Amino acid sequence: MKVSLFITCLSDAMFPRVGEAMAHLLARHGVKLEFPQTQTCCGQPAFNSGYFDEARASARTLLEAFADSDFVISPSGSCTGMIHHYYPKLFEHDPVLLAEANRLVDKTFEFSQFLVQVLGVTDVGAVFPYKVTYHPSCHGSRLLGVKEEPLALLSHVQGLELVPLPFAEDCCGFGGTFAVKMCDISGAMVTEKTDHIIETEAEVLVSLDMGCLLNISGNLRYRGNPVRAMHLAELLYEGVKANVHA
Amino acid sequence: MSTHDTGHSAGSTVKERAKIALNDEFLVNAVKYTTEKLRSGKHTATADHGEWETWRERGRQIRLHTIAHLDYYLTQFARNARAQGVHVHFAATAQEAVDLTMAIAKHKQAKTVVKSKSMVSEELHINKAFEELGIESIETDLGEYIIQLADETPSHIIIPAIHKNRYQIADLLSKEAGETLAPDTKILAGFARRKLREKFLEADIGMTGCNFAIASTGSIVIFENEGNARMVSTVPKTQITLMGMERIIPTWDDLEVMSTLLPRSATGQKLTVYMSGITGPRREADGDGPEEMHVIIIDNGRSQQLGDPEFQELLNCIRCGACLNVCPVYRHIGGHSYGGTYSGPIGAVLTPALKGNVAEWDDIANASSLCGACWEACPVKIPLHDMLIYLRRRKVESGYTAADEKLGMKGFRYVMSDHRKLKLALRAGKLGQKFLVRDGFIKARIGPLKGWNAYRQVPALPSKSFRDSWKHLDQELEQEVGAKQSEAERKMREYLERRGPSHNGHSESHTSPSGTHGNQGGQPHE
Numbered sequence A: 001m002k003v004s005l006f007i008t009c010l011s012d013a014m015f016p017r018v019g020e021a022m023a024h025l026l027a028r029h030g031v032k033l034e035f036p037q038t039q040t041c042c043g044q045p046a047f048n049s050g051y052f053d054e055a056r057a058s059a060r061t062l063l064e065a066f067a068d069s070d071f072v073i074s075p076s077g078s079c080t081g082m083i084h085h086y087y088p089k090l091f092e093h094d095p096v097l098l099a100e101a102n103r104l105v106d107k108t109f110e111f112s113q114f115l116v117q118v119l120g121v122t123d124v125g126a127v128f129p130y131k132v133t134y135h136p137s138c139h140g141s142r143l144l145g146v147k148e149e150p151l152a153l154l155s156h157v158q159g160l161e162l163v164p165l166p167f168a169e170d171c172c173g174f175g176g177t178f179a180v181k182m183c184d185i186s187g188a189m190v191t192e193k194t195d196h197i198i199e200t201e202a203e204v205l206v207s208l209d210m211g212c213l214l215n216i217s218g219n220l221r222y223r224g225n226p227v228r229a230m231h232l233a234e235l236l237y238e239g240v241k242a243n244v245h246a
Numbered sequence B: 001m002s003t004h005d006t007g008h009s010a011g012s013t014v015k016e017r018a019k020i021a022l023n024d025e026f027l028v029n030a031v032k033y034t035t036e037k038l039r040s041g042k043h044t045a046t047a048d049h050g051e052w053e054t055w056r057e058r059g060r061q062i063r064l065h066t067i068a069h070l071d072y073y074l075t076q077f078a079r080n081a082r083a084q085g086v087h088v089h090f091a092a093t094a095q096e097a098v099d100l101t102m103a104i105a106k107h108k109q110a111k112t113v114v115k116s117k118s119m120v121s122e123e124l125h126i127n128k129a130f131e132e133l134g135i136e137s138i139e140t141d142l143g144e145y146i147i148q149l150a151d152e153t154p155s156h157i158i159i160p161a162i163h164k165n166r167y168q169i170a171d172l173l174s175k176e177a178g179e180t181l182a183p184d185t186k187i188l189a190g191f192a193r194r195k196l197r198e199k200f201l202e203a204d205i206g207m208t209g210c211n212f213a214i215a216s217t218g219s220i221v222i223f224e225n226e227g228n229a230r231m232v233s234t235v236p237k238t239q240i241t242l243m244g245m246e247r248i249i250p251t252w253d254d255l256e257v258m259s260t261l262l263p264r265s266a267t268g269q270k271l272t273v274y275m276s277g278i279t280g281p282r283r284e285a286d287g288d289g290p291e292e293m294h295v296i297i298i299d300n301g302r303s304q305q306l307g308d309p310e311f312q313e314l315l316n317c318i319r320c321g322a323c324l325n326v327c328p329v330y331r332h333i334g335g336h337s338y339g340g341t342y343s344g345p346i347g348a349v350l351t352p353a354l355k356g357n358v359a360e361w362d363d364i365a366n367a368s369s370l371c372g373a374c375w376e377a378c379p380v381k382i383p384l385h386d387m388l389i390y391l392r393r394r395k396v397e398s399g400y401t402a403a404d405e406k407l408g409m410k411g412f413r414y415v416m417s418d419h420r421k422l423k424l425a426l427r428a429g430k431l432g433q434k435f436l437v438r439d440g441f442i443k444a445r446i447g448p449l450k451g452w453n454a455y456r457q458v459p460a461l462p463s464k465s466f467r468d469s470w471k472h473l474d475q476e477l478e479q480e481v482g483a484k485q486s487e488a489e490r491k492m493r494e495y496l497e498r499r500g501p502s503h504n505g506h507s508e509s510h511t512s513p514s515g516t517h518g519n520q521g522g523q524p525h526e
Ligand code: SF4
Pocket: B157, B265, B316, B317, B318, B319, B320, B321, B322, B323, B324, B346, B374, B377, B378, B379, B380, B381, B382
């Protein structure tokens, strides 16, 4: 069984600790991982801007890198969503690559999805005695349909108090190039999101996507707010390490 | 764009208009207040229904089928309506529809027209055309009446005056009344009712829109809450109904589905207060109704979507406004920022699609974070978030893109098509950021970080990327896997068996993939 990490460019470059936490958690559940070095990016920045050729050039590195993998696991709901929802479209005019793309769709999982659906794990044995609120990423929950898995994992963390985030399903305003092109609209969206986060009085904000985290934590810091923004994998791994009885 | 097109918003791009709207506290608060009420109403109404997802799929199938056979159903509708004595006209463009309407008005020597709410009439700017002929035309839907008094355009498909609070509305109506009216909904509505009642009685023509047209009997169906459309379609001697060519459904049975989906999605009502089905003009035994009835069927860019696999589903829209109410962009910038008749996610796609004008596309299609909330809310599951991407792509394909964006994407392709180049680029980035980083963050508002850092700080690139530390990490992981490996492999194998060998999640179109992992992804629902 060949299980590959699809680390995503954002985690690779900016949040290596997220990829590392995910890898440790999976390894502790017996998953032997490999990391094909030739992978780059799912192509979403170009695809969402309408540059399909450029997106394909990037996406092809994934088709090649994971050609003989049985499972591909990623810490991003958005990048996994990109593969699931858009690769068949991206390669619709090339029957050979389309077949490869469809195979990749079948084997690619977002991290919490893999843990819960494939391994059947909802309790990773973590202790995390903080007040936490959860922001579901739009692409993870809508394009990919990952809604219950993160909550199932969080609900089994000892000491963790999960407080509901008002209007949780509203986009945080990241949207890739949207945040740069339409910066004022995006700024208003992220400010509203952090308003709601602050309202919950949570100490930690947890999410499934580095894009959302980059956006939300950047705005929290800009506002001088101490709420910690963490990826689910980071939170769980920190909790596992903190659990002295495990 | 003229002020008539955009209401009171100045500025020529979505971005500029949005900036003005974002700073208009009244507007932002009013829009947020009402959209929040509408979406929570919808939430409750769809949950109460119990079988919402099934009915949504029914609705989608009815619309897909009808639009796929639109020529057949339009012909059937026209034949049946004519058999009932209706004058059926076809208008290829907005201008043709205006000309047809004005010709009827002139022929009838009309002085006053009363109108019920109709978005297609906004598309035609029909009130302006009446005004030019010296004919008084009065909006009788309360929201539309307010907008008409303010000399603006609707900023929401179903709540035209959503951007105004009751104090602003009281000011407008007081001016019309010639006395100060208290900002109390009852008092304001009472005034409007008295005023409009006079107009119903003196009007020569009643003008309506059409929510659905029933092909099998040639009938039109109007949904409303105030009773004004019923007055418009019964009191005046002549009725003109404007109808987008896609408003058709095959039979009254299909209306059962639509009359469940539309009010619940629009306002959270189980049923609309008034639903009028009109089959032909007044017959002898009828108590009321117009002596003469015209239906003008309008294309105005709609038929361009037919046969286009990426955009045909746009014609499935039933104009419920649910996508506006859940849209996080719409709720911050309101409807006028979109610059067209239709606003929100549906407007962002429909306006450029109907115009078919590439040059005007970019800005409006970019005003979305592609979050997909519209798709999730839509009662007929139109994948607007996908269509926004296709609009952007068509823009790129036609060469109408900013030079810096093109250059950026060229760079993206160069770096991302080869992991070795990505590695070099990261190294360059780490060197380049040296002068900008303070306490692990960059605050400077320069280059592409200009807009981003106006609201955020960005973390510096860490000294080692994931791929830089993989070798070391791999050794650690080796230790951790240990004896559990065989159990994990067993679970993975079992999962694959459970899912089945001939698993294929792609038999449907990309816009509605079936769940690929145990019935998960693809079709969002609430
Ligand atoms: S696109 Fe869907 S949600 Fe939006 S107005 Fe049309 S039917 Fe309603």
